[in-house]
Amino acid sequence: MPKSPEKYAALENAVNRLASESMLATVGRDDGLVPAYSLAGELCELCQGVPALHAPLASLLAALDKSLDTAQPFTEALLRQLRSTVEWLGPAIEAVRNDAPVPVLPGAAPAAAASGPAPAATTAKEKSDVLMTFDIEENRELLHEFHAEVVDHLQQIEAALLSLDQEPDNPEALNSIFRSFHTIKGNAGFLGLVPMHTLAHEVESLLDLARNNKLRLSSVIITEILRSRDALQALTQQVGVALEKGQLPTEMIPVSHLIQSVKRLAVPTGSAPVAEAPAPAPVAAPVAAAAPETPAEAPIPFPSPAPAVPEAAPVPEAAPVSTVSAAPVTATAAPAASAAPKNGNAEKSVSTGQTVRVNTEKLDSLMDVVGELVIVQSQIMESTRSLSMDGSPLHRNVAQLSRITKELQHTAMALRMIPIKPTFQKMERLARDLARSCVKKVVFSTSGDDTELDRTVVEEIADPLVHMVRNAMDHGLEPAEERVAAGKPENGSVHLSAYHQGSNIVIELRDDGRGINPDKIYKKAVEKGVIAPNASLSREEIFALIFAPGFSTAEKVTAVSGRGVGMDVVKRNIEKLRGKIEIASEVGKGSVFKIKLPLTMAIIDGLVVRVGQDRFILPTTSVQMALRPAQETISTVHGTGEVMDLRGRILPLHRLHRRFNIPADAENPWEGIVVIIEHSGRTSALLVDEMISKQEVVIKNLGAFMQGLPGVAGGAILGDGNIALILDPASILQAA
Structure with a gap:
């Protein structure tokens, strides 16, 4: 196991999520069994090459696999093994990090675990856990189109899945997800991208059961589909990097544990566990690819022009590749065909206007030229004031030039404006995952996600919003029992909104949690030496202390917060955008964070x-x-x-x-x-x-x-x- 910070961060994240599942699990019920199996498989993949860690995890994975095979709920022995493994993992990973002896898991039999029966994922692993290979030079244009299209589809999938989590019976959102996975599967198969094709095929089969009312989507199923979507995103990023650098991927992204989890869940309602269907055979080469199988109920295709593909490599009917520009840009504007499942009508929300993908460097160049034009226009106007009388032809011509220049300037600015919806969507996903990690019941809502900002602002604001949402979920909201004792609803509320205010954009994060106690902040700031013991500060100035580097009021350090990093990043990034942040809070009632940003950076x-x-x-x-x-x-x-x-x-x-x-x-x-x-x-x-x-x-x-x-x-x-x-x-x- 390579000793990289990213690897240890992934391990810590997986262990925390597994700990949450173990806390929620109970004897005699199967809630959490599939997520625990999937997370154990992920940990096994991460701990390859470290027998001291891998053997107990393989033993746990085999036990969970056996329970799933026989359709048995959690037993007392299985739950004890799960929880003891989780408790042991923290110090064991820390020991590996520090090159210290790994403590022995109490009651474990390492040799037996290592030599025991392997999980049922072996066959799928051999077929799906492979390094992605493709012909960059021959299919460069197709790969560019594929990459841009998949980025849009993955964004739509995440938005629709989060909507389904709130409305499991939303048919428009379900059909939108099915179509997206079907398109990804077909195009990945045509281009010979085996891991993507295999994983998308299994998820599509699962969704097909749900579409035909043979399976009801639950929170567990949606979580696994989200994890599969994240794996597809990582694989898509590999394609993007390969196109940019001209080199094939060198790192294998495992998907077999996700495929097995999806297969476990793909059991029609009222049926016994079905035998695992063989994974689709890898496609050898794009030209010789056969058309992927079409489901019995053909999906409604997205309206798109005929694909511009060379005649030597005809595209199968089931795998349309939309014609978009081959510019290596993920997205400079919101996808025109993005689903809007929240309003219950995804199809009607599709924009009727056509869109063109443009390289962002060209947009930046256009803005520079328009900026120079505005300056020259101002100079001409200044010069003509002393040369012409009001109403003269020169004065009228300069006034006309000013109107055209201003209109051109606003049009050029509008080209750089993109909706903040994709960023809000990421925060919604983050809140869902954090609620499971923190074992809290949260209703996360958004409004104003069609508000448009400068592309640079949207890119830079994502990181501060992540820290603010994490802070609201961990520090702001109380546990359910504490909320009930205080006379509040059991479910906490976090609302993220964006709106115009004058010449600014305001992004507001509001929660109904415990609020910020100014006395506690003041005392902590004095303890840490941030302020003098007798300093006289206003309420606003005390609230501003939470942005000091290293400042934290957390009683204990968790995987989410408590190390005193994050809020200083928020302030630094917002100031870099020429914005400012305001805090309003009342103890026991909640807090409101307002970020005020300029419309454009130019x-x-x-x-x-x-x-x-x-x-x-x-x-x-x-x-x-x-x-x-x-x-x-x-x-x-x-x-x-x-x-x-x-x-x-x-x-x-x-x-x-x-x-x-x-x-x-x-x-x-x-x-x-x-x-x-x-x-x-x-x-x-x-x-x-x-x-x-x-x-x-x-x-x-x-x-x-x-x-x-x-x-x-x-x-x-x-x-x-x-x-x-x-x-x-x-x-x-x-x-x-």
């Missing part, structure tokens, strides 16, 4: 201010107000510096000309303009000479030489051709 809505001969731009998201202060509101506090009294609030006063060491016209604050800025719960006053205008400007990178300059986020070219620095309020306040 253009900023800013307030242009002047200091001496220089001009600066402040993001309007950080500006609360601007005013000319009265002389009596300004005072100096010994050891602290200048402060300003704003309607009873004492704010620190910072002089922008001193920050950049430049001359200023207004030496006295009451002769200049004070701009009130706020960031991360901290409010300060910034002294400038004059407020010039409020306008949209195109952000320009200052280059490597000035990269990371404290207080500066970038630059912009103004209408007169001069350059203005875009200020970063967070680093200005921190440096001050």
